[in-house]
Amino acid sequence: MTFPLRRLSAGCLAIAMAGAMLSPAFAQAPQPAKSQAAAEAEAKRPKIESFTLENGLQVVVLPDHRAPIATQMVWYKVGSADETPGVSGIAHFLEHLMFKGTKTHKEGEFSNAVSAIGGEENAFTSYDYTAYYQQVPVEQLKEMMGFEADRMENLVLTDEVVLPERDVILEERRMRIDNDPGAQLSEAVDAALFQNSHYGIPVIGWRHEMEKLSRDDAIAFYNKYYTPNNATLLVAGDVTLDQVRAMAEETFGKVKRRAEPGERHRPQEPEPRAERTVTLSDPRVTQPSVQTTYLVPSENTAKPSEAESLDLLADILGGGATSRLYRALVVDQGIAAGTGAYYQGTALDDGQFMTYGTPRGEATLEQVEKAVDAEVAKIVREGVTPAELEAAKNRVRKALIYQRDNQASMARRYGAALSTGQTIAEIESWPDRIEAVTVDQVNAAARTYLQKKRSVTGTLLPASVESSAEAKAPDGSPAAAGAVDPTAGAPVSGDTRS
Structure with a gap:
């Protein structure tokens, strides 16, 4: 089971990355803030509605009557950053265990019913x-x-079920982290960036703690957090509010409220004081790369206009083939195979702003890193232009239209935002807040947050070279020849998943 995004999910990051993959032509023809046709289309969009069951489960209905299908998503407001110190990985481990049997249905019955x-x-x-x-x-x-409500309260966990599955997640860590130098570097960068927050602990967990996860750990986590008053049910598709209400009351409405998880108080990051660097060399690395990650506020912690400004700043700086980084490093200087920037803002606590680059031809990784830094320094020093800002807003408008064309994407956007402190009204008003962003606000966000003392730079090198000054693209590779997709080269963001 896979899902593409790690931390944030379908708020600003999803839209920004979708915008980065749109045709460059979109950036060349700024349009009015909202055309009459767009306004009329918006008015015809079915209203998103919500209600809460007596047991505390919030239900959100996203009508989409174009096809007779429905998407159901149950979001629990708990993740790896809520884990007790010493049991890292228990949130992901329980996700695996939720596919085991319940008092009512044997293991595999739910999945078989979906497949059938x-x-x-x-x-x-x-x-x-x-x-x-x-x-x-x-x-x-x-x-x-009915199936989903059943496993919300009737999961059966025995040592015979739990211990073999623990071996599965350990093997998953071996495959996805231990055998992937890029994933190892990402872990190291996160640990350096988040010195106090639990965001510095990998979602999948540290191996030495995963090895000790037990049945009692899983049951305790399940009993505390998998209660209806700590969850949100999203239903998108060919349904009405009344239909969903009736079905939800007959299924989820019978699940007892069995715990009070309380407020999510977590360790917070101190104000950064020093630039940090992380370097990983490995014989399996063929394409060197560099990424710089800045600690920034998320949509949930930012002051008014900051999150929206960071989103647009990421698009202008590195959001595709019309961005500053791409034009400077790939087109003009010809030294990068891939480069870009993005903002991860859908988080309960702090967010991240990242730039990245990979060398091309005879260029070294050191040259790429310096060129990226130069573009960041330029945008901090000189700011963005009104034309750049309008073009970025235009790309975001179109990306949102494409996102609304997919049930799962829309449910994901609302689920992630609701699980990290936002309301439906705040999600719905996001396009208007984007439209209201000014040049001065974007420039202020750049000056405030794109400071080296707020960053960690991670460098990935082949074992055959001693420094980024020697690291180049491998001979004969598409990267060396320059035959690279404009969006290639970004560090992969992915949930730790089953």
């Missing part, structure tokens, strides 16, 4: 939430609700 009707299912764990997903013909929605 041609549906899709998924699950993912992040720092701030854990979610479970099915997309099925709409007539099977109530059955899916």
Whole structure:
């Protein structure tokens, strides 16, 4: 089971990255803030509604009547950053265990039912939430609700179930982290950036702690957090509010409220004081790369206009083939195979702003790093232009339109935002807040947050070279020849998943 985004998920980052992959032509023809046609289309969009069951479960309905299918997502407001110190990985481990049997249904019955009707299912764990997903013909929605409600309260965990699955997650760590130098570097960068926050601990967990995870750990975590008053049910598809309400009351409404998780008080980051660097050399590395990650506020912690400004700043600086980084490093200087920037803002606590680059041809990684830093320094010093800002807003408008065309993407956007402290009204007003951002606000965000003392620079090198001054693209590679997609080269963001 896979899902593409790690920490944030479908708020600003998803839209910004989607915008980065749109045609460069979109950036060349600024349009009015909202055309009459766009306003009319917006008015016709079905209203998103919400209600809360007596047991505390929030239910959100996103109508989409274009096809007779429905997407159900259950989001628990708990992720790896909520774990007790010493049991890292328990949130992800429980995600695996939720696919085991319950008092009512034996192991595999739920997944087999989804498969038998041609549906899709998924699950993912992040720092701030854990979610479970099915997309099925709409007539099977109530059955899916019954299965999901059942495992919310009736999960059966024995040592015979738990211990073999612990071996599975340890093997998953071996495959995805221990065998991937890039993933190891990302872990090291996160640990250096987040010195006090639990965001510095990998979602999958540290191996020495994973090896000790027990049945009692899983049951305690399940009993505390997997209660309806700590969850959100999102249903997107060919449904009405009344239909969803009736089905939810008959299924989820019968689940007892069995715990009070309370407020999510977590260790917070102190104000950064020093630039940090992390270098990893490995014989398996063929393409060297560099990434610089800045500690910035998230949508949940930012002052008014800051998160929106950071989102647009990332687009202008490194959001695709029309961005400053791409034009400077790939087109003009010809030294980078891939480069860009993005903002991860959908988080309960701090967010991240990242730049990255990989060398091309005879250029060294050191040259690429210096060129990226020069573009960042330039945008901090000189600011963005009105034309650049309008072009970025235009790309975001179009990206949001594409996102609304996908049930799962929309449910993901709302689920991630609701699980990290936002309201439906705040999610809905996001496009208007983007439109209201000014040049001065973007420039202020750049000056405030793109400071080296707020950053960690991670460098990935082949074992055959001693420093980034010697690291180049491998001979004969597409990167060396320059045949690279404009969005290639970004460090992969991915949930630790089943």
